[in-house]
Amino acid sequence: EDEIKSFIRASIRWNLAESLEAPTYTSTGDFEVEGSYTKGLRAFNGQESTMRALRAAGVDVYIISASPELFAAEAGNLFGLGYLVPNDNVYGVRFKTDDAGLFTAELEDDYPITWGPGKATIVTSILEQIHKGAAPVYSSGDSDGDCEMLDTVRNGVVDTNNRLKGNSTCINGFYQKACEYFGTTEPITNNAYLLQGQDQVIGAWITSGFSTEDGVTYESAVTSNDGCSKYQFLDL
Structure with a gap:
């Protein structure tokens, strides 16, 4: 290890x-x-700030990663996040070790693969049990592997990081929800949906729902709701 x-x-x-x-x-x-x-x-600075604010408000913070759990926990420690998210609050893909403690590449039994539906299973079968059946009040994601997890939030905030994924992806559906429910909440879940833009070159969240891959062109990747113009904010 x-x-x-x-x-x-x-x-x-x-x-x-x-x-x-x-x-x-x-x-x-x-x-x-x-x-x-x-x-x-690139390590995006805004995510740490969000974790810090949640902890200050008394909210328990968890990381659910599609990476090996050891990698996710060690990355968090390297970036100084261990005090915000202790290793016991990190869930990732778990592998068996042999009697000598060596990596076997075999998945642990009776534990979900933490991608897609498996992330939601961690929430519903483990975290909600810890918190007496309460659903998450905040979740953040950026890819199709996060969609089911984002869907577990109730009466809270779904914060979608805009990596400019196209209309054929399920995560783009959360971009669209952020645009549709701008300034209000979704009636069926009572959730607020946020679209967080990124400058992917320097690794920073920006004050826009639009993102840039080159520092020059900013896009929302949303074709409905007037291209999500309400989330532009910046004079682009």
């Missing part, structure tokens, strides 16, 4: 220093295969 933690820390430090890129390579053999990977990492 200590060896894995050292790899995690080294990987995070290296990626924080790299530019955001997705290099693509094509094989040179008889059968051409194209592969790509992403490099570069």
Whole structure:
């Protein structure tokens, strides 16, 4: 485990220093295969501020990640979030270790895979039991793997980080809800829906629901509700 933690820390430090890129390579053999990977990492400052505000208000904060649980917890510790979200409040993919404590790559039994529906299962089967059946009052997500978890909130705030995902994605549906219920709440859930814009180049939340991938062009990725113009805010 200590060896894995050292790899995690080294990987995070290296990626924080790299530019955001997705290099693509094509094989040179008889059968051409194209592969790509992403490099570069940005830690968005607004999420920590939100966690801090929730804790100050007496709200228990949890992280539910599609990453291995050890990675999510170690990343949180590296970024100094351990005092806001203790390791016991971090849920991620869990793997078995052997009798010598070595990683086996086998998933733990009777524990959900924390992606998509599995994130919601963590909420309903574990967290709601801890909190005597109470539903979450806040949830934040940015991808299709978060949609079911975001749907568990009642009488609270659903904060969707705008990574400019298209209309075919379920997360774009939460962009649309933020635009539709701007300044009010959804009747069926009594939730407020927020759309949080990002400057993805520098890794910062911005005062807009629109996001930018290059620091020049800002978009909402919403085609309805006048392109979500109410969430523009900035003079773009």
